[in-house]
Amino acid sequence: MAPWAERLAGVRGVLLDISGVLYDSGAGGGTAIAGSVEAVARLKGSRLKVRFCTNESQKSRAELVGQLRRLGFDISEREVTAPAPAACQILKERGLRPYLLIHDGVRSEFDQIDTSNPNCVVIADAGESFSYQNMNNAFQVLMELENPVLISLGKGRYYKETSGLMLDVGPYMKALEYACGIKAEVVGKPSPEFFKSALQAIGVEAHQVVLSVY
Amino acid sequence: MAPWAERLAGVRGVLLDISGVLYDSGAGGGTAIAGSVEAVARLKGSRLKVRFCTNESQKSRAELVGQLRRLGFDISEREVTAPAPAACQILKERGLRPYLLIHDGVRSEFDQIDTSNPNCVVIADAGESFSYQNMNNAFQVLMELENPVLISLGKGRYYKETSGLMLDVGPYMKALEYACGIKAEVVGKPSPEFFKSALQAIGVEAHQVVLSVY
Numbered sequence: 243m244a245p246w247a248e249r250l251a252g253v254r255g256v257l258l259d260i261s262g263v264l265y266d267s268g269a270g271g272g273t274a275i276a277g278s279v280e281a282v283a284r285l286k287g288s289r290l291k292v293r294f295c296t297n298e299s300q301k302s303r304a305e306l307v308g309q310l311r312r313l314g315f316d317i318s319e320r321e322v323t324a325p326a327p328a329a330c331q332i333l334k335e336r337g338l339r340p341y342l343l344i345h346d347g348v349r350s351e352f353d354q355i356d357t358s359n360p361n362c363v364v365i366a367d368a369g370e371s372f373s374y375q376n377m378n379n380a381f382q383v384l385m386e387l388e389n390p391v392l393i394s395l396g397k398g399r400y401y402k403e404t405s406g407l408m409l410d411v412g413p414y415m416k417a418l419e420y421a422c423g424i425k426a427e428v429v430g431k432p433s434p435e436f437f438k439s440a441l442q443a444i445g446v447e448a449h450q451v452v453l454s455v456y
Numbered sequence: 457m458a459p460w461a462e463r464l465a466g467v468r469g470v471l472l473d474i475s476g477v478l479y480d481s482g483a484g485g486g487t488a489i490a491g492s493v494e495a496v497a498r499l500k501g502s503r504l505k506v507r508f509c510t511n512e513s514q515k516s517r518a519e520l521v522g523q524l525r526r527l528g529f530d531i532s533e534r535e536v537t538a539p540a541p542a543a544c545q546i547l548k549e550r551g552l553r554p555y556l557l558i559h560d561g562v563r564s565e566f567d568q569i570d571t572s573n574p575n576c577v578v579i580a581d582a583g584e585s586f587s588y589q590n591m592n593n594a595f596q597v598l599m600e601l602e603n604p605v606l607i608s609l610g611k612g613r614y615y616k617e618t619s620g621l622m623l624d625v626g627p628y629m630k631a632l633e634y635a636c637g638i639k640a641e642v643v644g645k646p647s648p649e650f651f652k653s654a655l656q657a658i659g660v661e662a663h664q665v666v667l668s669v670y
Contacts, residue, residue, distance in 0.1 A: 374586040399635045409592050413631035421613050421627040
């Protein structure tokens with residue numbers, strides 16, 4: 243067997259990133275990256291288990307999947323591991339009530355979360371909602387807590403839109419970390435827990451998976 | 457001589473910070489900190505040389521001094537060391553044309569600076585002007601440069617307004633540093649060059665000065 247074939251012999255699953263791997267986001271729903279629609283179709287027609295694993299935090303899974311389906315991708319909501327639902331689980335487990343510094347597009351993922359009298363901050367790729375006023379609100383919430391908790395959905399530096407490079411959540415996470423002298427908890431790539439939950443969803447072990455991430 | 461008197465015996469000058477030491481900024485011009493108007497008057501009536509040394513970067517020196525005079529302070533523009541004029545000198549010396557991520561109140565300090573076709577970014581306490589759009593503009597300018605230069609007027613984490621704590625320039629400097637993988641050059645406190653230029657202005661050596669900073 244050729245070395246690469248030997249290496250692939252034990253592979254049972256594939257984790258696919260979405261933004262930058264399947265498509266470039268942007269105005270009008272973004273554009274599929276050449277060959278990716280076909281690649282997903284072939285993978286899903288093979289013996290391999292496929293899981294979509296994204297740090298997309300501007301949109302709900304429903305919105306994201308709708309957009310991808312319109313671009314021709316064979317994908318459903320229950321095949322997607324995304325940081326917002328993972329964060330909701332943490333919030334519930336720890337009794338945390340967040341101030342949400344997030345994009346309106348992802349707000350529906352937090353519908354079941356109590357946001358009254360906040361005792362933590364959740365920050366995501368908020369785009370235009372990263373106003374000074376909103377950042378200052380998040381900062382003031384953190385400064386009033388005895389043990390400030392900042393949960394960041396990913397820590398990406400920037401991403402590519404069809405119109406150019408755009409600041410992601412990471413720089414704003416760093417801004418709040420510096421302002422408050424704290425360290426954020428990152429939910430999403432590259433956190434090992436996040437990848438583990440994606441693997442669990444398809445019942446595949448870490449050594450049996452191939453990763454395609456941006 | 458008592459130990460403190462012995463220590464003060466060689467003192468020839470005083471560097472006074474402004475925001476948080478002389479006054480708290482805020483709506484309607486802010487408020488003088490109790491006793492500070494009198495303290496400045498007494499210092500200026502003594503044998504000591506007095507220099508005001510501020511990281512204020514939302515206002516021009518003219519505006520700042522006007523505000524302080526209205527609060528009763530004996531202060532003139534030529535007694536103030538501030539980061540914007542220091543930055544202008546650096547820009548001229550190095551042929552840098554900045555994209556200015558600054559507050560409109562301080563823009564007049566950069567009147568003589570060429571800002572066409574930017575080859576660096578100057579960031580200051582921009583307040584509400586720290587919009588996502590403006591931050592992304594600065595980010596894109598930096599990412600297009602072979603040797604990105606980011607000059608930050610101070611690196612304060614936050615300051616106190618009469619209405620509460622406000623994010624200062626430092627967190628936004630950190631955001632751009634992280635996004636671009638670069639290190640900013642800080643002009644203003646706590647840079648040694650900045651303190652040196654304040655001392656030079658009153659002809660006093662570092663070991664002969666008392667500092668009152670926030």
